[in-house]
Amino acid sequence: MERKTYLHPAERYVTLRDNIEVVLGAQFSLLINFKTGGLHHLNQSASEIMKLFLSGSSIEQVLQHIHTNIDDVKCLLDELHNLKLIDFTVKPGKAPDKDVVAARPELSFIWIEVTNHCNLHCIHCYAQALSGPGNQPDAEQICSWLDQAAALGCRKVQFTGGECTLRHDLIELFKYAKQTGFETIEIFTNGIGLNENLIRFLAENSIHVALSLYSFNAATHDRITGIPGSYEKTMSSLKYILAYNVQVRGSIIALKQNEKEVNATRVFLEQLGVPSGPADPIRPCGRGLDMTNWPSDYGLTFMRTTPDLIVDKQLYDTSLYWNNCWFGKAAITATGNVIPCVFAREQVAGNLNTHTLQEILNNGLLSCWQLSRDKITVCKDCEYRYLCKDCRPWAFGYTGDLIAKSPTCTYNPYTGEWSKAETAMNKK
Ligand code: SF4
Numbered sequence: 001m002e003r004k005t006y007l008h009p010a011e012r013y014v015t016l017r018d019n020i021e022v023v024l025g026a027q028f029s030l031l032i033n034f035k036t037g038g039l040h041h042l043n044q045s046a047s048e049i050m051k052l053f054l055s056g057s058s059i060e061q062v063l064q065h066i067h068t069n070i071d072d073v074k075c076l077l078d079e080l081h082n083l084k085l086i087d088f089t090v091k092p093g094k095a096p097d098k099d100v101v102a103a104r105p106e107l108s109f110i111w112i113e114v115t116n117h118c119n120l121h122c123i124h125c126y127a128q129a130l131s132g133p134g135n136q137p138d139a140e141q142i143c144s145w146l147d148q149a150a151a152l153g154c155r156k157v158q159f160t161g162g163e164c165t166l167r168h169d170l171i172e173l174f175k176y177a178k179q180t181g182f183e184t185i186e187i188f189t190n191g192i193g194l195n196e197n198l199i200r201f202l203a204e205n206s207i208h209v210a211l212s213l214y215s216f217n218a219a220t221h222d223r224i225t226g227i228p229g230s231y232e233k234t235m236s237s238l239k240y241i242l243a244y245n246v247q248v249r250g251s252i253i254a255l256k257q258n259e260k261e262v263n264a265t266r267v268f269l270e271q272l273g274v275p276s277g278p279a280d281p282i283r284p285c286g287r288g289l290d291m292t293n294w295p296s297d298y299g300l301t302f303m304r305t306t307p308d309l310i311v312d313k314q315l316y317d318t319s320l321y322w323n324n325c326w327f328g329k330a331a332i333t334a335t336g337n338v339i340p341c342v343f344a345r346e347q348v349a350g351n352l353n354t355h356t357l358q359e360i361l362n363n364g365l366l367s368c369w370q371l372s373r374d375k376i377t378v379c380k381d382c383e384y385r386y387l388c389k390d391c392r393p394w395a396f397g398y399t400g401d402l403i404a405k406s407p408t409c410t411y412n413p414y415t416g417e418w419s420k421a422e423t424a425m426n427k428k
């Protein structure tokens with residue numbers, strides 16, 4: 001045991017060491033060590049003590065103020081000191097949280113829905129893409145959107161839809177995006193409209209592809225897309241994509257119809273040389289609002305039932321002020337609506353036919369970005385709130401309340417208890 005430093009008459013205060021942060025929660029608090037990735041929980045009485053220290057009280061004042069056993073305080077201080085989380089100092093230390101300067105709000109990524117027309121009719125489509133004539137902004141409009149985004153510092157764009165390959169001027173739009181300074185360009189596609197000429201262009205210009213595939217099994221894939229033969233066409237394009245060494249990633253969405261096949265589909269894609277993360281369950285928006293398609297078994301594996309946290313200082317600092325997913329992002333729909341992400345169909349921050357992107361960013365979009373965890377019901381009292389990735393479309397689509405806690409998390413910060421995955425999403 002190290003010496004009981006808090007007894008030294010000159011060292012009257014408690015300060016957090018470098019790289020250590022404290023997040024106060026309703027029941028528990030969390031000491032985060034960003035150097036080691038370690039997390040240390042404090043119970044309610046230890047949290048109260050820590051709160052006093054962090055507000056500048058001396059050890060003497062805390063010992064006089066609290067009703068807890070003095071030995072408990074000494075034990076706590078010894079433990080935290082031995083864990084190298086705190087120091088004893090002659091002056092009060094820093095206040096918890098909010099002591100970093102908020103990042104300047106900058107646009108870092110945009111989705112552009114270049115059409116809402118699609119050659120498939122997927123049962124869960126978040127954009128409710130249409131198979132008949134859809135909305136298609138003209139090329140001048142899209143170029144103006146690219147100009148405006150680039151002027152705001154944005155260098156990453158994903159062209160999406162609908163199915164963006166239905167546009168005959170796609171190559172011209174790619175060229176324009178490159179000239180405008182976009183460094184990362186990706187298309188999200190079902191692959192059906194990719195011909196060899198277009199794929200060669202993608203390869204020569206380092207344009208990335210995100211390819212949607214619902215199953216290694218053609219029948220399952222076609223059942224979800226609603227178009228017989230769609231699997232064969234997508235796989236045929238994938239052959240060219242791989243042959244031309246286009247940078248490609250797979251996107252697998254899990255529904256009731258394919259939930260037993262999504263893990264094998266991921267392996268199938270990876271064996272072909274197409275990396276893809278775990279399948280993402282359908283988001284409750286657009287046609288995805290129909291919960292009869294919800295993957296009830298696979299969905300359970302997606303529920304947060306343990307502190308599945310990202311111990312990252314950048315995420316922490318962003319989360320202090322901003323929504324940690326939406327911050328810096330915008331999606332432009334085929335009608336010119338600006339929304340914070342492609343799944344947030346109802347959070348329309350403005351329309352580019354009547355306002356500039358800068359005006360929309362300064363008003364509606366900024367309000368979306370500012371939906372930090374401190375504004376979210378229940379999460380605002382959770383000790384994990386700055387290390388936990390948020391997804392507002394989940395909460396909104398499921399509850400109709402933009403500031404509701406996500407139904408995918410089973411933690412109750414008022415009791416400190418996690419529930420089973422089966423209890424999540426049990427409202428509908
Ligand atoms: S979703 Fe909310 S309640 Fe659940 S762990 Fe994250 S911050 Fe805490």
Ligand code: SF4
Pocket residue numbers: 283325326341342343344390391392393394
């Ligand atoms: S908010 Fe949710 S749906 Fe939107 S980009 Fe982030 S994770 Fe995806």
